[in-house]
Amino acid sequence: MKLYIYEHCPFCIRVRMIFGIKNIPVDLIVLMNNDEYTPKYMIGKKIVPILMKQDGSYMSESLDIISYIDSLDNKSCIIGIPRLSVTTWFQNVNSYVYKLLMPYLSTPLFSEFSTLEARKYFINKKESTYGKFSDLKKNRLVFIQDINYDLYKLGSLIIYSNAINGELSFNDFQIFPLLHLLHLIPEIEYPLCVQRYYSYIVQQTKISSLFIGEDQSS
Incomplete structure (x- = not known):
């Protein structure tokens, strides 16, 4: 495949x-x-x-x-039941977080942006939806403060490090990609339980961590 x-x-x-x-x-x-x-x-x-x-x-x-x-193997691993509290947290964060993430996503760290033409294509498309990246950057500290607060709240929702609801559920497929992309931003602060959860899912999914040591925004 x-x-x-x-x-x-x-x-x-x-x-x-x-x-x-x-x-x-x-x-x-x-x-x-x-x-x-x-x-x-x-x-x-x-x-x-x-x-x-x-x-x-x-x-x-x-x-x-x-x-x-x-x-495929008739042995489903997604057996957990999504929780409304986690879904609501995700929907709330998703309503603003890409205004923070957008200027960071068009980095050549990602293979799809390895050419200047590809980066310009992405920026032109996304600026028509989210506004100029230069304007988004002006508000980045506010967004960072908001996401740090929301990550603190997420910590109280995590039941186990191996699955947010104790058993793998659709909530994990919502939360992990968001946490993964947030690692592009060096100022993000992760409560210990949130970072443990992220690290465990990285290990299970074999998706390399994104630990960025400096500002990679475009």
């Missing part, structure tokens, strides 16, 4: 999680961010992740791919 991704994409990170947890081999193929032809050829629109199954057919939508991979 082949999985077409962007390394910065939270939906792609979700899908990479299930492959790592289930120890299922897959060829990871990072598309350049300005490559519109390849995804449109496969599924008719520019969106990732895209899974090419063993029969050569394509599947998109992260949750569909996760469910498909989890069912």
